[in-house]
Structures are given as C-alpha cells and as structure tokens.
Amino acid sequence: MAPALFYLFALLTVASAVGVVANKNAVNAAMSFLLCLVGVAGLFVQLDAYLLAFLLLLVYAGAVVALFLFIIMLLDTQGRQNWGFKKFSTFTSLVALGLLLTGLGTFVARGQLDAPNPNAAGGVGAALKPYAYQLFTTYLLPVQVMGFLLLIAMLGVIVLSKRIDGPEDAK
Amino acid sequence: MTPVCIALLTVLAPLVSATVIALCLRRAGTLAAAISVTAAVIVAAGAFTLAIGGARFEASMTWLRLGSFALSLGFKFDDLAALMLVIVGIVGLCVHVFSLGYMHDDAAKARYFGGLSVFMFSMLGIVFAGNLFMMFIFWELVGFSSWLLINHWHEKQSASDASKKAFITNRVGDFGFLLGIILCYWTNGTVNLSELAAGHHVYSTLIPLLLFCGAVGKSAQLPLQVWLPDAMEGPTPVSALIHAATMVAAGIYMLCRINVLMVPQALTVIMWIGTATALYAALCAIAQRDIKKILAYSTLSQLGYMVAAFGLGSKMIPISDTVVDAAGQTAVSHWAMLGAATGVGAAMFHLTTHAFFKALLFLGSGSVIHGCHHEQDIFKMGGLSSRMKLTFATFTIGVAAIIGLPFLAGFFSKDAILYLAYVNNKAVFAILAFTAILTALYMTRLWRITFFGEPRSDSAAHAHEGGLTLTLPLVVLAALAVLAGYTGIYPKVFGGVFDLIPEAHGADHLVILLTSLFVLLVGAGTAFLFYPPAATDALEQKSPGLFRLLASKLWFDEIYTYYIDKVQQRFALLLSFLEQILLAGVIIRGLAGLVGLVGLGARALQVGRINVYVYWFFAGVVILWLFATGVF
C-alpha cells in the first residue's frame, strides 16, 4: 500500500509542477501549484512528518498561494502569454534537460545511497513534543533570528507599498 | 653653533635662495640678485668660520634603505674639503659681486642669479660629500646648473647648442663614473670615502680608471674636452666661476678624494691623459681670436697640468732629511706612504692658485668685454692699457701669475708640478716644460694684443672702466693671485693638504728654478717680439699652414659630429621606430585594445533580461558540477 501511495503522490506532484511551468494562464498556474503542494503534503505524511504536512498546507497553500492569487488578480492585465520558442532558450533548455537526465541516470546507476529500512525504527517526526523541545533548545537562535526576519519583512513591505507620489494616485 | 650646523647652513643657504628666486621672484631681478649675493656672503662666512676655526668632522644620516643597501648623505670635512670650501666661497662671492655689475642690464637677471645659487649649492654638496653616491648626485646637479647657466641667453642658437653639448659630454663621462661607483660598491661593500681602501683584486685598476672617467668629463680632459671652449657662450662671470675655478676643478677634487684607491697603473694612465690635454690645449690656444676662448683653452691646459700632477704621484720621492730620522725600514715605509699623496698636494696647490688667477683673468676679460660693449675679438681691441687702468693692472698680475713670474702664485705651484715630473718621469717633464713655454706664449700674445697699440675699433676707443662692483672683485682676486703661492701664510688648518706638497731640495731645486725661468723668458719673449698689437694674427700671416693646423683643434669636433650624425643618429632613429611600432603600438595600445575588447564583450552580456541571467547562473552550476564530478 505504501509504495503505491508514494507513486500516486509523486505523480500528482510532478504533473502539477509541470502544469505550473507550462500553463499560459497565470491563475491556472497558481492552481496547479496548489495541487502540487497537496501532493507534497501527502509525501510528507508518507515520511511520518505529520506536523510538517499540515504546516505546509496551512502556511504555504493557505497563505502564500492565496497571496499569489491576490497579486495575480491585481496585476495580470492580459493573462495570456505567447510561447515564442526562441532558438537560444530552446537550445539551452534542451542542454539543461540533457544534463539533468545524465545526472539522474548517473545517480540511479551508480550513486545509490544505502538507507536503512525505514520501518526498523519508529517514525521520529510523529509527535509534536520533540519538535518543540528542539526549537527551544538547540535551535533557539534561529528561532529568534526568524522572528527578527519576519519583523524586517513586515517593515519592508509596509515601506514598499507606500505610494511615494502621495494621495493623487488614489483618484 | 656646532660645526655641523654651520656646515648645513653653508650648504643650504644657496638652496634656499634658489628656491625663493624660482618660486617668487621670476620678474624681480634686483631683489633676486640681492638674495643670491646674500647667500654667497653666508657661504663665504661659513667657509671661513669652518676652515679657520679648525673644526674637522664627519657626519651622516641614512637617507635610503633598501634591504641591506643603505644610501646615506653625509659630510666629510677634512683639510681637503676645508681648502676647497674656502676657494669656492671666495671665488663665488667675487663672481656674485661682479655679476651685480656685469648683468645689471640683463633682462633675465632673476633666472641668472637663481642659476648661480643652484650652482653654489651643488658645488658645496660635492665639496662636503662624504660618500661617492652623494658626490654623484651633486655631480649631476652641478652639470645641470652648468647647463642652465650656459643656456642663459637661450635665444642664441649657439648658446643652446653649447649647453646641450656640455651636458651630454659630461653625461658620457658620468656614465663611466657611475660604473666605477657601482663596481667600487660591489667589490668594497662601501662607497663611504672614509672607509675606502685599495685592495688587491682583479678590479683594482679598473675602479680608479672608471672613476677617473668622471673627472675626464667634468674637468674636460682628452677626449671629452670639446665642451669647455663652447661653454664660453655663457655670461663671463659664469665662465669665471664654473668653467675656470670650481666646477672643472671638481674633477681634480674628486680624484684627490679617492686617492686611496689609486694603483700605479691607473696613475700612469691619468698622468699621460693629463699631459696630453695640457699640450693639446696649449697648442690650440695659440690660434684663437676670442678672448674667452683663449682663456678657456688656457683652463684646459692648466687642468691638464693638475691631472698630470696627480698622476705623477705614483712614484715615491725622497722627502726632506729632517723627517727621515729612523733606520732604513721606517724611512722606506714613510716614503711609500707619501708616494701617492704628493700628487694630491701638488694638484690641490695648483688648483688653489689656478682658481684665483684664472677667475681673475676671466673677470678681467669680463670687464674688458663690458667696457668694449660686448666685443670679444681681441683683434678688435687694443689701446686699453690707458683707458681701463685698473683692469689692465689686475689683468697683468693675472697673466704674470699664470706664466709663472717669480714670486707670484703660479710660480710656486707650477714649480711643484715640474719638480714632481722631473723626479718621476723625464719625458713628462719635458712635455710639461714645453707646454709652459706655450702657456707663456699665448698668454703674452693675449695680453699684448688686447691692451697695447692703438684701438682697432670704435668700441675699444670708447672703452671705460666699470663700476665698483666690477673692479672690487678684480682687486681682491689680484691680491690673492699674488699671495696664494706662499704656503706659509695659510693657517695651519690646511696642513693636511699643504704638508703634501713636494719641495725641491739641493741640486734639483736649482734645476727646476732655472727651467721655469727659462720657459718664462723664452715664451714671453717670443710672443712679445713675434706678435705686434695689430689687427691680424702674425702667425696666420707668416705661416698659414701651421696656423690652420693649430686652429683646427685636431678636428675633434668634426669627428664627433660625424659620429653623431652618421652613426648615433641612425641608431636613434631605428630605436625610435622600434619604439613607435613595438612598444607604443603593439604592447601599449595592444594591451589597451585588449582591455577594451574584454570590456566590449562583458558589456554585451548585459541584456537586461532576467531569463538570460538565470541561464548564466545555470552555466555556472554546470561548471561547478563538472568540477565536482572530476571532468576538469
């Protein structure tokens, strides 16, 4: 059962990721992104990181993608892009694709990581208490820094969204 | 004030004067003259205080340190330096005072006096120099100030050419000088004059000969003597100061300083070059028309005497019996020690007397030129003995001194040289005696044609004496020309030099006395009888072939001009061509073009589109990946 779920969610994730990139309409792309996040959340559940799965859905899918949608609606005037296949970007993309496949192939053929049987030891990320414990002892400094970062981001956004010209644009 | 302080003040006063004149007083000629003369007074006062006061010291400070090589600037003030300092001080002051009158109407007075101050500073630097590098620095500075002063009337093409010729010829000599200094430093590890010592190694002959090259250039010995007659294009006080008394004597002074490095072979070469120069210059002087050129060749000849005297000191001579009081061994070593030093004594003695009477002669000729309204051809003068009495009197004293009239200065110093030659090398003695005949001949010719007979031009007919500034230095120098030969009147403070003068004894004394009287009478008598004060040269009339040979100066100038035009100029053009194409073209502009191309390429990358920039990120990641997988 578990492997099938893995492949299901993996397929979902990859397909919607391709959808994000390939969609002409920006709103469609945002929706695909949402689906992709659902897939990744499922994969997290597979990895016994339940808290993270929910966090992903709450923060990412709930807040970030929503924000994206707001801005797309606000700004995207024509909502249509023409896929002009320029020679240079096509060529480079094909080269990149080739390299990627080479890398993956090399990895599959030779670079196998030996990992222990996941079921031998219990899932580590299942409970909330260890997370909290880690956050408040080993990772206390990064938590404080994150707080500071969020403060700065908030200030930055406020400053950036001020209209410099004054209230004339409001008319 | 300590002696070092006084020495510093003496050296720096002319520099301050020159700086002030150069920066502020370009147009104010009179004020510049006053400042320059003040500096000369300070120099003279400092010179007397230091020399007579008896302070002898050495002081130095490190100026430049590169790893283990240290260049220091320092003073070495011993008896030799004291003597030279007094000479420079007295003659400098006389020339400065004379210039006040002579250059009174000149348009560029400030530049002239600034140049004089620069020269005084540089010359004092040479006098005080404690090591060879410092001497070389001031050597070049003296060459520069000589260029500046010869070039004073730079509107005249001949003056510019003469100044360039002087500088370049000096440069050729200085090249050898520099090589000598470097070689000396390399073998001895030091160029400090107090620490030098002649060792016995493979370069022990080469070093003094290379250092002598500097003297060949600066003191105008053969083959680099071509610049001194042309240097007469400068104002007459300049000729008196620089090209008669002090700068050209710097070569002799330098030789005396490096006396410890001399070896007999080098001294022989020096002696022969000096003798040849003396003879050559005396021969050339007979056929000259310009009063200053005659005096210039006379200077050349006397410099040859000094160099020959220095070179003659290579053999030992017996000194007076009272000194040799021990058994044979100590006597021999005492002689050996004084062997080379007698050359120093004789050369410096003649340098001292020559400085005074040659400066007197030049300033006298300056007074004559000034009185005849800048006429310099002696065949257009005449009858000046009654019109310019003071100049005539002092000039006569100068002429008498140079031809060796007994009891005047030149008599004693020339006798010392002749005695040294008589003892060491009879051939040189014969040549020097013959040259003394020629000296008497051309000087008497000059004296007679310039001052006697009827005035041969209007300017001579209306000649008049100059003012006090022109005559006072003449009187002072005339007194010195009379008195400078009596070594007894010099204070004991110059003992370090004057003790070394060879004095004849016994039979030798009589031989030398008779020889000098003989040459004097023969030379002066011949000239007096042969050259009437006429408008044309008697020799030219009576034997034109001989006259042409003498006037040709042995075609030195022509040979050098040919070499420069045909050989050196072509080489220089080739080098210039190479430099344009190769250095300036390929390398410099090529490099600049390369940088420009790189810039062009880099600019082409800035397309302004984010996608393209991300592609470049990707390329960077690929390269990193290639590194990581070990492809590179």
Next chain:
Amino acid sequence: MITATLNEYVILSVVLFAIGFFGVLLRKNTLVIFMSLELMLVASTLGLVAFSRYNHTLDGNVFVFFILTVAAAEVAVGLAIIVALFRKRHTIQVDELNSLKN
C-alpha cells in the same frame, strides 16, 4: 512495487527542483517565475525531510520550519516589490523590464 527508499525521494526532489528551474528560465511572467522559485523551495524541503527521516534525526524537519518561514517572508517582500514595479512600469513581463540593458 518497489518500496520507496531514500533514492526515490531524492530523485523526486531533484526532478521537482529541475522543473522549477525550467520555469524560472522559460517563463516571461514575473509572477509565474516567482512561483517556480517557490516550487524549488518546496523540492528542497522534500529532500530535507526525506533525509531526516531516513537518518532518524529531527534536524531536517526542524529546518523545514525555517524554510517555510523564510519562504513566506520572501514571498511577501517579493510581491510587494513586484507591485511597486508594476506601478512604475505597468508591465510584469520580464522582456520589457530591461532598463539595465547595455
């Protein structure tokens, strides 16, 4: 069916990352580029959690916290910039935002 070992998760993470990268390269709409950027971040979180799981540590999971926080802050600020840019230039196609050209 093959059990999903670490290798499969890593391959998946790489594929997702590559897709996001292609999105950044190929799309012209600034907002879609931004979304692809977020896709790359998500791919990296997936990798982190997988490693953390198979190594029996909690560090990877905790680190994902921080990544989420940073991503959120970055999105906020980035979108604010894009909005300000749109107000000035009235376009969000990167082709036309090329005033740094040459």
